[in-house]
């Protein structure tokens with residue numbers, strides 16, 4: 078064993094027939110029971126070695142079927158923990174896949190065929206994926222299984238990263254048979270835990286209240302979190318975790334699963350008749366059916382599996398840097414993000430070039446670095462009934478053109494950003510009149526409208542090419558530094574007018590088409606910072622992060638609502654990916670009036686922006702904004718790329734939240750405390766810190782002298798400020814100091 082040197086190894090024991098994937102923090106063990114049934118043995122804290130192989134309890138369980146090849150009654154797929162279970166051949170739990178053969182049967186059984194252990198990680202062609210780097214490498218096990226009757230082959234890919242308790246899994250199906258088949262279901266991964274003593278953690282939501290943390294005891298049954306809405310959607314994050322019942326924010330084992338895909342997904346957690354737990358994740362089979370001709374392959378997207386022995390903060394502290402370094406790409410990957418102003422809530426559709434320039438003038442004097450022109454600059458778009466698909470400037474609104482406006486804004490020393498909704502088409506648009514069949518629809522059926530728009534059919538190349546050409550015409554002409562890429566409805570009547578297309582292939586082909594367009598744009602315009610959006614955070618998933626380093630977290634800009642949304646989002650998403658803006662009061666979504674201080678303190682816990690009409694603010698408000706912005710610039714590296722610890726949960730306290738950003742060297746930290754409603758006769762609030770170095774001493778802004786990290790984390794300190802009234806917040810700056 079190496080000492081102090083990070084290692085990652087994957088070994089196969091030829092005699093005992095097991096694979097051990099291992100790095101400094103985790104082990105994952107797969108065994109070949111009866112030399113061929115691929116079974117799950119272990120996933121969790123690193124084991125130095127594994128010795129108990131083929132110890133799956135051989136016993137005769139009533140009504141548990143036995144494979145023909147294994148003599149006796151003591152071996153059954155109904156009880157065996159597996160890695161990629163088949164369909165209808167002795168396992169009564171949910172299968173990982175379903176093949177539809179030409180004779181209409183669907184029975185499949187996969188057994189071990191061969192394997193390969195390779196250094197590194199192969200890219201998934203056309204799909205977003207995590208990648209290894211020279212500094213932080215990975216190893217991959219390619220485990221090939223086969224249905225010996227139909228010759229369908231499945232290659233399970235397991236990549237273990239050296240520096241993280243992270244494993245990625247995907248599956249590739251190949252038809253080596255003599256006839257074409259269909260895949261009715263092709264999940265990316267399946268894993269069986271030998272028991273069910275867990276809590277299930279999920280991030281359900283809705284428009285305006287995305288990613289609310291819900292933790293419930295796991296009970297018998299099949300629990301499905303999914304999307305049947307075309308894309309990931311607000312309703313669920315493609316994420317599920319199993320936590321030991323005793324696991325907390327900072328302690329205990331948590332197993333997380335996160336899908337690197339932006340289309341319809343299914344996450345299943347099944348507790349079976351023996352209280353074993355199966356977790357599965359992949360493309361939702363509901364609208365999926367893939368034609369797999371002889372000799373061809375189908376590659377699934379991948380799932381990130383993360384094991385934390387340090388509770389939920391441990392899970393987040395793994396995922397944040399992992400996504401920052403192994404998923405997000407490009408020039409902005411690890412760059413400090415500009416403070417922006419977006420005109421949406423300030424003007425909605427009702428703006429002129431003069432108005433925009435006046436806002437930009439004011440914003441630049443306040444220190445804002447990027448002006449984002451939102452919806453309404455194209456076609457004849459004066460409301461949300463028209464023009465999606467017509468990506469040329471709205472000349473009545475911006476008579477001197479977009480280029481002139483962008484140049485004027487840039488002359489003020491700001492960057493210029495632009496809103497697009499490339500995947501949509503308005504019924505009232507030139508594009509729709511020219512190509513009424515270019516939207517997602519089912520032939521012979523009325524199409525449901527949503528926000529008076531249809532989803533444009535990105536499964537078709539000619540459609541993608543048209544939109545791409547329109548966008549490139551703008552981007553080649555106008556100096557655009559930032560794009561907000563929006564997507565504002567759910568899909569219905571999923572289908573296409575493309576001749577000969579299989580309806581069950583449309584959605585995945587749409588996603589592949591979308592990824593192709595995004596890849597073309599990020600490759601051609603590497604300087605552009607992309608921010609994804611879907612009615613706020615409706616498509617905030619790891620798939621999108623591969624192309625766009627940040628997402629508009631929610632259309633709900635209310636500071637109180639944002640406490641929950643950002644707290645929940647931080648469970649899986651790096652802070653550098655979370656757009657968060659200060660908006661006007663009364664808030665447009667909740668009608669609440671939170672102070673500028675509280676709104677700033679909440680928005681500063683992400684990529685700070687403003688979304689209001691700055692020209693209407695009082696001098697005092699502008700002064701406060703100016704101070705917020707310069708404070709944020711001083712600390713944004715710490716916020717965006719520091720180590721984030723959740724301290725007080727708004728979901729548990731209902732009235733408070735707290736978190737801290739700590740530098741990797743633990744020599745600096747930024748702490749925030751928020752209190753929603755006031756109450757009479759409260760005692761002074763004492764707060765505890767996390768993530769500091771217990772051997773170091775710190776100064777705390779507003780406090781005399783220096784205080785030990787151990788003291789701050791264990792004894793804590795009383796907040797100095799008298800918190801009077803509703804919507805209060807406190808921000809403390811901690812800096813390492815010499816002890817006294």
Ligand code: GLA
Nearest residue numbers: 421451452610611612613632
């Ligand atoms: C969506 C976005 C908003 C805004 C509007 C514009 O709702 O989430 O931020 O861009 O569209 O129509």
